[in-house]
Amino acid sequence: MPIFIFDSTILDKLEDKNDRRVTFIADQLAGLDKFFRERGGALRVYFGRPADIFRRLFSENTIAAVFCNEDYEPYARERDTEIAKLAAALSSRFVAVKDHVIFSPAEVVKDDGSPYQVFTPYSRRWIEKFSAYLPVIALELPRGEFMPAPPNLRLLSLADIGFMRNPAEFPAAKIDESLIANYDKTRDLPALAGTSRLGMHLRFGTISVRYLALRAYELNHKYLAELIWREFYQMILWFFPQTVSRPFREAYAKLKFPGSRSDFEIWCRGETGYPLVDAGMHELTETGFMHNRVRMVAASFLTKHLLCDWRWGERFFARHLNDFELASNVGGWQWCAGIGADAAPYFRIFNPSEQQKKFDPQGDYVARWNGRADDLFGTPMDTTPEEVRAQGSRQRPEMVPMIDHRFARERCLKFFSAVRP
Ligand SMILES: Cc1cc2nc3c(=O)[nH]c(=O)nc-3n(C[C@H](O)[C@H](O)[C@H](O)COP(=O)(O)OP(=O)(O)OC[C@H]3O[C@@H](n4cnc5c(N)ncnc54)[C@H](O)[C@@H]3O)c2cc1C
Numbered sequence: 001m002p003i004f005i006f007d008s009t010i011l012d013k014l015e016d017k018n019d020r021r022v023t024f025i026a027d028q029l030a031g032l033d034k035f036f037r038e039r040g041g042a043l044r045v046y047f048g049r050p051a052d053i054f055r056r057l058f059s060e061n062t063i064a065a066v067f068c069n070e071d072y073e074p075y076a077r078e079r080d081t082e083i084a085k086l087a088a089a090l091s092s093r094f095v096a097v098k099d100h101v102i103f104s105p106a107e108v109v110k111d112d113g114s115p116y117q118v119f120t121p122y123s124r125r126w127i128e129k130f131s132a133y134l135p136v137i138a139l140e141l142p143r144g145e146f147m148p149a150p151p152n153l154r155l156l157s158l159a160d161i162g163f164m165r166n167p168a169e170f171p172a173a174k175i176d177e178s179l180i181a182n183y184d185k186t187r188d189l190p191a192l193a194g195t196s197r198l199g200m201h202l203r204f205g206t207i208s209v210r211y212l213a214l215r216a217y218e219l220n221h222k223y224l225a226e227l228i229w230r231e232f233y234q235m236i237l238w239f240f241p242q243t244v245s246r247p248f249r250e251a252y253a254k255l256k257f258p259g260s261r262s263d264f265e266i267w268c269r270g271e272t273g274y275p276l277v278d279a280g281m282h283e284l285t286e287t288g289f290m291h292n293r294v295r296m297v298a299a300s301f302l303t304k305h306l307l308c309d310w311r312w313g314e315r316f317f318a319r320h321l322n323d324f325e326l327a328s329n330v331g332g333w334q335w336c337a338g339i340g341a342d343a344a345p346y347f348r349i350f351n352p353s354e355q356q357k358k359f360d361p362q363g364d365y366v367a368r369w370n371g372r373a374d375d376l377f378g379t380p381m382d383t384t385p386e387e388v389r390a391q392g393s394r395q396r397p398e399m400v401p402m403i404d405h406r407f408a409r410e411r412c413l414k415f416f417s418a419v420r421p
Helices: 020-037 050-060 074-089 119-136 176-187 201-206 207-221 223-237 250-254 261-269 277-289 292-305 308-318 326-337 353-360 362-371 385-391 405-417
Strands: 003-007 044-048 065-069 095-098
Touching: 003 020, 003 050, 020 201, 044 050, 050 074, 065 074, 074 095, 119 207, 119 223, 176 207, 176 223, 207 223, 207 405, 223 326, 261 277, 261 292, 261 308, 277 292, 277 353, 277 362, 292 308, 292 326, 292 353, 292 405, 308 326
Parallel strands: 003 044, 065 095
Antiparallel strands: none
């Protein structure tokens, strides 16, 4: 009896009632339901608090066992523990199986059982284990019969759960082998479709990470390394759940980021005057995606140039990213702010204009998301709004950089060095 629960604890917190991800999930459920109906079953979809739904299911059915996938996020761990207790009280088994990752957090640890805190040795151990694991990868579909669906059973619609359909288009759950084979050459150029766009499918479990990792192992280890980063962050969140809101490096917990809410809002609107940062923010809010290189530059700009609290940026990304995943988002933000596990040190401060020259040399990416190609490479600090407007760009007057890079750099060094661990 396959079921899916739209968890009201999660949905109630979503600010946008036309959230792209909820539309994506609803569409995926319709596909799953079709799959089950062709095999004599049907998907039952519920809306509410999972523990309440399970209480009802237990009272209406005889349930020998509950199966679900392991989920390593702090909220999910609490939720699953509660349901496991409910099941145990009724002599039912609760079986959580690994699906989201190749190796669950506790499977790749140091010899003494403690967690890795640095990526390279973690990834070495991960690959060692993966090489031994390869022969046993096999796809097995569940066997047995489905419980027949009641004749009037229908899927809950978006309207039933208080949401609207978002017209966004989503990438297909398809592995492009030639893209993966060339990934190391194309991955850093945001103007190209040079990354796989599979983040959303990995996040929601609509593509098999085992199959993908196997192909990556054969085609391109650079791509495999990204999948390992994903598991590294899952592992960090599992062993250090406090990092959801505290720096991994405890010494930095003392930092009080002085950046203002109004500067943060300028960043959110993509009006910083640094074209690469602004283009990224427009790509994010308009599509739910932002290229990884640009995520790094935008996050670094917010935390290091504007000295805004990394948690503000993390929450903004959480709201908009289609592939939002707590572990990778927190990990990515702490990496950029220089306060995380194996993070970019605080004194390595991206120069957004230099990053643009290097990774978007033709200006195609910034032109696509900011409007005109002549927005290239920022404008000098002393450009007046009138001069800027005279250049005829759609983005003026905000294109005047909101802060001078050299000034911001010095300020950042001073700020962070005060608490250097
Ligand atoms: C500030 C910041 C926030 C981020 N937030 C998220 C997030 O919420 N969810 C998320 O999945 N990724 C996040 N990332 C990592 C990365 O940017 C995205 O995974 C990637 O851009 C997704 O695009 P893609 O599917 O085309 O990735 P590809 O480049 O094709 O990579 C393949 C897959 O590997 C994984 N991956 C790639 N890079 C990373 C990385 N640095 N860390 C962890 N996993 C990685 C993803 O699952 C990705 O789909 C963040 C990075 C930064 C700097």
